[in-house]
Amino acid sequence: MTRRQLITGLISLACAFVIFVIPFIFVFINASKSAAETARLSFALPQEWRFWQNLVEVVQARDYQLLLAYFNSIVITVGAITLLVIFGAMVGYVLQRRKSGWNKVIYGFVLAGLMMPPAVVPTIWVLQGLGLFKTLHGMILIQVAYGLGFCILLFRAFVSTIPRDLDEAAIVDGAKPWQVFFRVILPLMKPVTVTVIVVQSITIFNDFTHPLYYLPGKENVTVQLTLYNFQSQFVSQLNLLFMNILLVTIPPLLVFIFFNRQIVAGMTAGGVKG
Amino acid sequence: MAQVVLKNVKKSFGAVEVIKGVDLTIESGEFCVFVGPSGCGKSTLLRMISGLEEQTSGTIEIDGKDVSNAEPSKRGIAMVFQSYALYPHLTVRDNIGFGLSLARTPKPEIKRRVEETAEILQLGPLLDRKPKELSGGQRQRVAIGRSIVRNPKVFLFDEPLSNLDAALRSQMRIELTDLHANLGTTMIYVTHDQVEAMTMADKIVVLNGGVIEQVGSPMDLYERPATPFVAGFIGSPKMNLYEGKVAEAMGCATYGIRPEHVVISDAEGQWTGRVRHVERLGADTIVHLEVPDLGPLVARVEGSRTFEPGQQVKATPMAEREFRH
Amino acid sequence: MRKRSPYPYWFVLPAAVIFTVLFLVPTIASFWFSLTNWDLFDASFIGFENYQQFFSEPFLLRGVVNTLFFAVLTSGAKTVLGLLLAVLLTSGMFAQGLQRSIVFFPVLVSTIGVGLLFTELMHPTEGVINLALGAVGIPGPGWLTNPKLALFSVAMVDIWRGVGLATLIYIAGLASISPDYYEAARIDGATRLQQFWRVTVPLVRPATTTVIILSLIGGLRLFDLIWAMTRGGPGFASDVLASVVYKQYQAGFYGLSTAGNVILFLLIAVLVVPLAFRFYRKEVDQ
Numbered sequence: 001m002t003r004r005q006l007i008t009g010l011i012s013l014a015c016a017f018v019i020f021v022i023p024f025i026f027v028f029i030n031a032s033k034s035a036a037e038t039a040r041l042s043f044a045l046p047q048e049w050r051f052w053q054n055l056v057e058v059v060q061a062r063d064y065q066l067l068l069a070y071f072n073s074i075v076i077t078v079g080a081i082t083l084l085v086i087f088g089a090m091v092g093y094v095l096q097r098r099k100s101g102w103n104k105v106i107y108g109f110v111l112a113g114l115m116m117p118p119a120v121v122p123t124i125w126v127l128q129g130l131g132l133f134k135t136l137h138g139m140i141l142i143q144v145a146y147g148l149g150f151c152i153l154l155f156r157a158f159v160s161t162i163p164r165d166l167d168e169a170a171i172v173d174g175a176k177p178w179q180v181f182f183r184v185i186l187p188l189m190k191p192v193t194v195t196v197i198v199v200q201s202i203t204i205f206n207d208f209t210h211p212l213y214y215l216p217g218k219e220n221v222t223v224q225l226t227l228y229n230f231q232s233q234f235v236s237q238l239n240l241l242f243m244n245i246l247l248v249t250i251p252p253l254l255v256f257i258f259f260n261r262q263i264v265a266g267m268t269a270g271g272v273k274g
Numbered sequence: 275m276a277q278v279v280l281k282n283v284k285k286s287f288g289a290v291e292v293i294k295g296v297d298l299t300i301e302s303g304e305f306c307v308f309v310g311p312s313g314c315g316k317s318t319l320l321r322m323i324s325g326l327e328e329q330t331s332g333t334i335e336i337d338g339k340d341v342s343n344a345e346p347s348k349r350g351i352a353m354v355f356q357s358y359a360l361y362p363h364l365t366v367r368d369n370i371g372f373g374l375s376l377a378r379t380p381k382p383e384i385k386r387r388v389e390e391t392a393e394i395l396q397l398g399p400l401l402d403r404k405p406k407e408l409s410g411g412q413r414q415r416v417a418i419g420r421s422i423v424r425n426p427k428v429f430l431f432d433e434p435l436s437n438l439d440a441a442l443r444s445q446m447r448i449e450l451t452d453l454h455a456n457l458g459t460t461m462i463y464v465t466h467d468q469v470e471a472m473t474m475a476d477k478i479v480v481l482n483g484g485v486i487e488q489v490g491s492p493m494d495l496y497e498r499p500a501t502p503f504v505a506g507f508i509g510s511p512k513m514n515l516y517e518g519k520v521a522e523a524m525g526c527a528t529y530g531i532r533p534e535h536v537v538i539s540d541a542e543g544q545w546t547g548r549v550r551h552v553e554r555l556g557a558d559t560i561v562h563l564e565v566p567d568l569g570p571l572v573a574r575v576e577g578s579r580t581f582e583p584g585q586q587v588k589a590t591p592m593a594e595r596e597f598r599h
Numbered sequence: 600m601r602k603r604s605p606y607p608y609w610f611v612l613p614a615a616v617i618f619t620v621l622f623l624v625p626t627i628a629s630f631w632f633s634l635t636n637w638d639l640f641d642a643s644f645i646g647f648e649n650y651q652q653f654f655s656e657p658f659l660l661r662g663v664v665n666t667l668f669f670a671v672l673t674s675g676a677k678t679v680l681g682l683l684l685a686v687l688l689t690s691g692m693f694a695q696g697l698q699r700s701i702v703f704f705p706v707l708v709s710t711i712g713v714g715l716l717f718t719e720l721m722h723p724t725e726g727v728i729n730l731a732l733g734a735v736g737i738p739g740p741g742w743l744t745n746p747k748l749a750l751f752s753v754a755m756v757d758i759w760r761g762v763g764l765a766t767l768i769y770i771a772g773l774a775s776i777s778p779d780y781y782e783a784a785r786i787d788g789a790t791r792l793q794q795f796w797r798v799t800v801p802l803v804r805p806a807t808t809t810v811i812i813l814s815l816i817g818g819l820r821l822f823d824l825i826w827a828m829t830r831g832g833p834g835f836a837s838d839v840l841a842s843v844v845y846k847q848y849q850a851g852f853y854g855l856s857t858a859g860n861v862i863l864f865l866l867i868a869v870l871v872v873p874l875a876f877r878f879y880r881k882e883v884d885q
């Protein structure tokens with residue numbers, strides 16, 4: 001490393017720190033203060049560290065709503081991702097392997113699904129018709145519908161790296177189409193599956209807009225909605241608001257630390273994510 | 275052991291006819307090689323026999339049964355792919371046993387048959403490795419093992435040696451020939467390499483542009499090529515072939531003479547030519563001549579004789595070895 | 600008898616059903632409902648009245664204009680800053696990997712969390728930003744309370760949050776440029792600046808297209824950040840289409856809300872789809 005690279009590095013690191021890191025430190029400091037102290041919103045360290053008390057208080061707020069929200073968010077995320085991986089991989093596989101006029105049509109829908117905003121009120125109308133409005137099942141299926149485009153593109157790109165000979169070897173070995181897929185192709189898609197899981201779980205966990213529309217009701221609250229709901233309650237208790245922000249920031253931070261590589265792969269793969 | 279019979283088999287991809295009507299009988303226990311230039315339809319023909327590709331018309335019989343519409347796994351065939359197509363996520367053991375496990379064969383029997391197969395191919399110590407931990411030759415053997423374990427009536431090979439280096443390739447040629455001798459099973463082998471065809475086959479099928487040019491034993495094809503294409507394709511270096519005025523002067527449409535059947539002398543001969551280029555291979559020498567009466571002529575001379583570029587020499591074809599069409 | 604394909608279309612079926620029922624049907628239905636007066640039970644056809652209203656009521660029209668302004672501003676800024684940051688972060692400087700992570704991390708954080716955090720930081724009197732400005736003698740503006748500034752402030756936060764993704768895509772794009780080009784340019788005597796304009800910018804075009812497509816879509820559809828920070832306020836100053844759609848939904852004007860949705864839909868169709876289809880054609884044909 002040259003002197004020049006060292007110096008630009010240090011300057012740039014300082015800037016990155018001020019612009020991107022300080023806000024998070026600010027969250028942490030204020031999440032550790034008392035309500036009276038946060039009212040002044042300063043960078044001063046807390047006179048009394050109340051991190052743990054604040055944590056307990058946030059968790060207990062509104063009848064342990066945060067725990068319920070974590071539970072709901074996890075159910076939605078896990079449910080949606082399971083379906084997304086299986087269904088998305090199946091489509092990506094057939095789309096890549098089979099060449100026909102339908103492919104262009106399917107492609108059109110995939111891209112439309114990636115780019116177009118959902119028509120929210122008509123969706124509520126459909127959900128109500130199906131009895132899925134305000135249900136976790138409904139929310140799971142919605143997340144699947146909205147996430148499919150991304151998953152299909154990623155899976156399709158990956159399938160093109162799996163030689164077709166493998167499918168044919170399995171067919172000669174007597175495998176039925178679903179056996180070729182589940183016993184040969186799906187196990188080979190592990191890397192891209194991890195990418196899909198990581199990227200989609202962050203997306204779904206962080207989703208605010210769609211639960212706001214499709215999952216109203218106190219018992220259906222999700223993590224992002226608690227934050228929003230608490231905002232009004234915590235006007236005089238900013239310390240708790242910050243604690244709450246901290247709590248919703250931690251899961252993606254952990255995922256980021258452990259799956260950095262997969263996230264980068266997923267987010268840059270053809271740049272398909274909005 | 276089974277006979278394979280193709281009757282007027284045709285294949286089109288969209289509007290393009292790739293196989294234009296093939297009639298062929300491969301006898302039980304025969305080692306049959308499909309050879310021809312790249313893109314002539316060898317793989318397509320083999321894949322139709324395997325059932326991976328559906329013929330547009332015509333019928334295919336294996337062991338006396340019409341299998342034209344049967345699933346690949348129901349035809350009693352096994353196939354070795356050019357890329358080997360080993361399942362990367364499975365060990366050698368599971369690769370070889372994959373087909374058996376799909377057929378719900380009991381575990382102890384799978385184990386027994388996999389180990390028997392491993393014995394034949396000396397794969398024993400490798401059974402618990404993954405394909406990526408194997409060398410090219412070992413992968414090749416596993417791919418063969420995977421087909422042996424199914425006890426097929428017919429083995430199909432699609433250019434199985436083309437990913438190996440030259441030394442390994444000639445070793446595997448011998449191993450495959452031995453395997454055929456031991457098992458005695460019908461084998462159909464696709465290659466674009468006429469040397470492989472000549473050295474391994476009982477019967478060679480020369481394909482060109484989707485039609486069979488000639489079927490015969492290696493020596494048949496070498497000595498009595500039926501068409502100019504076969505004459506030019508079989509043998510190395512290639513036969514000298516002449517059309518048009520030169521051939522007319524010889525009283526035929528196409529005249530040919532193999533380089534090894536041209537006699538070079540300084541004194542006298544039928545043609546006079548000028549040496550343009552000399553390749554010394556040690557055991558023999560290949561001389562490229564420019565003959566005013568013919569055009570370019572290649573001759574192969576035993577031993578390492580010295581020729582100078584520009585030198586004038588005489589050349590004579592061995593009379594009984596000439597090809598006229 | 601035709602043999603069945605080893606790649607049967609029923610593999611597509613589960614995904615197709617979910618996508619059709621929950622995405623396509625509502626989308627198609629939205630065109631109809633946007634022409635009605637609708638309360639979820641009864642829809643009475645009123646022609647283009649909802650659309651007329653959208654373009655005649657200043658507070659609705661404001662949403663359309665704001666959406667375009669917001670999308671173009673954030674998309675442009677993310678493209679330019681993303682490229683510059685990517686060049687910086689591939690220059691082999693000190694702590695490069697760490698800095699890439701720092702720049703990228705906000706992309707993964709809850710938008711609502713970011714919005715609420717910056718709402719506090721941008722507080723006109725108590726907020727850290729204005730306190731810091733005040734300390735050096737500059738009177739800080741009312742970032743979110745000044746109607747002229749509110750949308751711009753949200754855009755700043757959106758850029759803060761999203762530039763990491765643009766940077767990441769550009770880093771991938773830069774990595775795919777062969778170093779040979781730079782060596783050839785240097786042998787031809789190109790300065791660093793010339794290398795940037797003559798080699799980097801043209802060869803990183805696919806990444807640029809991707810960044811523009813993604814950030815335009817994100818900008819046009821943005822809802823959560825606006826909602827967390829200003830709820831379209833003060834007044835209607837920072838309303839965008841997505842927030843108008845939500846407000847009209849809450850107010851029970853379902854037809855009007857859906858018309859807003861269709862307008863957003865058409866904006867994306869006109870601005871982004873042609874770009875995206877040309878870009879993805881390669882992949883479709885492969």
Ligand SMILES: Nc1ncnc2c1ncn2[C@@H]1O[C@H](COP(=O)(O)OP(=O)(O)O)[C@@H](O)[C@H]1O
Nearest residue numbers: 287288292310311312313314315316317318319
């Ligand atoms: N799936 C396919 N679709 C369209 N054309 C094909 C397909 N498979 C093979 N072909 C064409 O058929 C011809 C024969 O191919 P192939 O049998 O693979 O030749 P070979 O194995 O002799 O090199 C080639 O021209 C090839 O382009």
Ligand SMILES: [Mg+2]
Nearest residue numbers: 316317318433
């Ligand atoms: Mg071939």
